Amino acid sequence: MIDDLCRSRKRSDCAQRLVTAGLRVTRTRLDVCQTIFQAGDRHFTTDCIYCEMQSTGLRISLASVYNTLTLLANHRIIQRLPQFCSQAYFDTNLSIHVHVYDEETGQLSDADAPLADKVLRIVPDTLGERPRYDIMIFQRSARS
């Protein structure tokens, strides 16, 4: 009962996000939106969302997931991260923050606040003020 209420509320929140962004609310957009926002801020690929939706019984094509994620990114509901590997990564966190990619595990995460604060202070001082910097730190193993 509480789970149903939570799911219903999250679906309503997602519908509001779509409307606020100027998008028409469709079942596909709602399903994708609900899947990506069900666990707070996070990073994901198209394949990741496709697999999650398949595992919960939602039938959707990989192309529809990709097209919907691209649409959501184009309307600033999520952000598409700069391409740094074979798959496009998306992020629910729209704020300016620093990413850390562990090449050994393939794990993408947000840098902790002390590191992010230092980097976000140093980069504009060094490279000049710009409207936005996307900063990615690649962690490599000793072998690479």
Ligand SMILES: [Zn+2]
């Ligand atoms: Zn992030």
